[in-house]
Amino acid sequence: MARSALLSRSWTLNWRDYFALTKPKVVALILLTAVVGMFLTDTLPTPWRVLAATLGIGLMAGGAAAINHVLDRRIDIKMARTYHRPVAQGRVQGGPALAFAFTLSGAGLAILLLWVNALTAWLTLASLLGYAVVYTVWLKRATPQNIVIGGLAGAMPPLLGWTAVTGEFHGHALLLVMIIFAWTPPHFWALAIHRRDDYAKAEIPMLPVTHGIEFSKTCVLLYTLLLTLVCLLPWVVGMSGILYLVGASLLNLRFIQWAWRLKFRPEPQTALQCFRFSISHLMWLFVLILADHWIDYG
Ligand code: HEM
Numbered sequence: 001m002a003r004s005a006l007l008s009r010s011w012t013l014n015w016r017d018y019f020a021l022t023k024p025k026v027v028a029l030i031l032l033t034a035v036v037g038m039f040l041t042d043t044l045p046t047p048w049r050v051l052a053a054t055l056g057i058g059l060m061a062g063g064a065a066a067i068n069h070v071l072d073r074r075i076d077i078k079m080a081r082t083y084h085r086p087v088a089q090g091r092v093q094g095g096p097a098l099a100f101a102f103t104l105s106g107a108g109l110a111i112l113l114l115w116v117n118a119l120t121a122w123l124t125l126a127s128l129l130g131y132a133v134v135y136t137v138w139l140k141r142a143t144p145q146n147i148v149i150g151g152l153a154g155a156m157p158p159l160l161g162w163t164a165v166t167g168e169f170h171g172h173a174l175l176l177v178m179i180i181f182a183w184t185p186p187h188f189w190a191l192a193i194h195r196r197d198d199y200a201k202a203e204i205p206m207l208p209v210t211h212g213i214e215f216s217k218t219c220v221l222l223y224t225l226l227l228t229l230v231c232l233l234p235w236v237v238g239m240s241g242i243l244y245l246v247g248a249s250l251l252n253l254r255f256i257q258w259a260w261r262l263k264f265r266p267e268p269q270t271a272l273q274c275f276r277f278s279i280s281h282l283m284w285l286f287v288l289i290l291a292d293h294w295i296d297y298g
């Protein structure tokens with residue numbers, strides 16, 4: 001009895017560890033942006049296509065995150081924020097973690113190839129390799145522009161959603177990619193400012209380590225201004241209407257306010273609050289662009 005209780009407890013713990021490898025909250029937001037991409041096209045997707053594409057992209061994004069856990073285990077153990085991670089701690093060994101990652105990624109690729117389309121499958125694989133290999137293995141350790149360049153992989157999901165439904169590229173989908181691309185630097189650098197000493201200890205050349213906190217705060221502020229301009233484009237090209245314009249502008253004003261506060265009136269928690277706001281910002285922005293699209297068609 002005691003042994004079976006112990007076994008079931010260790011399985012529960014292990015299950016949680018494997019789930020954590022997929023960075024579920026990040027993948028959840030990635031999937032939201034992908035699903036919005038699916039519904040912004042002129043074609044109403046079938047429920048089956050939405051399900052298959054979401055599952056395929058989600059499995060591959062989760063697989064990419066698990067590969068990142070394995071490749072970064074020596075960095076993760078040095079940083080307070082990531083110290084507790086399953087592979088860094090040895091609760092999940094590298095081999096099984098990689099097997100898990102390849103199983104998820106392989107299943108995701110197969111689903112996209114079989115039930116969605118080849119364009120989406122290969123673009124998703126390119127995003128996976130962009131994050132798990134190009135960013136994690138090379139850029140992250142090589143240059144303070146790591147997350148700017150690597151951010152392209154994380155910015156792809158709305159395009160993946162779009163191609164999943166239409167099978168082709170469209171300028172509107174590329175605008176959505178540009179929004180996430182411009183959002184990533186303030187999203188990440190706000191956190192990196194808060195965790196600067198962690199990154200310095202792990203010898204990762206993040207911007208606040210290589211160029212200092214003040215310069216990084218200026219970059220956060222400038223990128224929020226750039227993001228504001230990029231967010232206007234869907235309205236400028238007639239893709240979105242007034243609801244989007246007003247809502248996006250309010251969200252961006254709030255983001256600029258956080259970035260301004262971070263630069264000119266910082267308190268100990270301002271960088272972390274700015275980072276947290278970035279996540280709500282992107283989530284509401286995509287909800288808004290979808291709501292605006294539906295109202296337009298209503
Ligand atoms: C290269 C691009 C990116 C970098 C370097 C980056 C970096 C980070 C880091 C370091 C964290 C903290 C994770 C933790 O505390 O465990 C984080 C959290 C988060 N990121 Fe990003 N991110 C990127 C792109 C994205 C994208 C594209 C999305 C979604 C569309 C996203 C959504 C999130 C969310 C939802 C969280 C909160 C996770 C949680 O609370 O557990 N990130 N990001």
Ligand SMILES: CC(C)=CCC/C(C)=C/CC/C(C)=C/COP(=O)(O)OP(=O)(O)O
Binds near residue numbers: 062125127
């Ligand atoms: C297939 C597909 C759409 C792939 C998407 C790729 C993906 C999961 C992007 C998320 C980006 C992310 C969480 C970066 C964290 O940086 P980090 O790894 O340096 O952060 P850490 O220190 O928290 O590990």
